Amino acid sequence: MWQALGEGSVLRAVLEDFYSRVYEDPRLAPFFHGVTMKRAVEKQFLFLRQKFTGEKVYFGDRPRNAHHWMVISNELFDYRESIMLDCLRRHGLPEHLVERWRALENSFRSDIVKDKPWNRKIGDIEIPVSGFDEVTLDVGSLCDSCGNEIDAGVTVRYHLRLGTVYCPDCMYSIGE
Structure with a gap:
């Protein structure tokens, strides 16, 4: 598979093609949101290279933790897969390797x-999908709402899944 993917060059082209379509797709x-296409391509490239x-x-x-918060139906999984398989074929991957790719994804x-x-x-610790907590910062940061600096020693509110940080002025103006 790695040779057919040009030792990575074809894989990168496939992923750039795929994500350019995904980022334009209203369902996907x-x-x-909040992730650059370059970052998505690089993470997937390294994941697949290792595989x-x-x-x-x-x-x-x-994959379980990377997608833990996403509600994805079998139909949406198949829809996304059809876009990927089309990209693989457009970049000349032989059909037996397209099927091998499909098996990996499935x-x-x-x-x-x-x-x-x-x-x-x-490990054995579960991290909630939503909600907020408060913490006193050991080092300074920036507020993800207003962009102002937050000094070390200040208590902030942060989103449990996203890790977004809110200064004292913004911490209660955001919803649960």
Whole structure:
């Protein structure tokens, strides 16, 4: 597979083609709000490179945690897959390897398809999908709402899943 993907050059072209379509798609684009296309391509490239070569180059979340908050139906999974398979064929991947790719993606179906968000799991600890908590900062930061500086020692509100931080002036103006 790795050779057919041009030792990565074809894989990168496939992913750039795929994500350019995804970021324009009204059903799929909302899942990538706040994530640059370059970042999405790079993460997927490293994940697939590791899958196809065995090299330890991907240090991101496994599919279950990466998609834990996304409500994705079987139909939406199939829809996304059809776009990927079209991209693979457009870039000349032989049909037997397209089917191998499909099998790889489908091996993660049970980690991605769900009718409600899951808590993220790190070991035995579950991290909630939504909600806020407060913390006193050890180092300074910026407010994700107003953009103002927040000094170390200030208590802020932060979103449990997103990690967005809100200064004392903004911390209660945001919704649950």
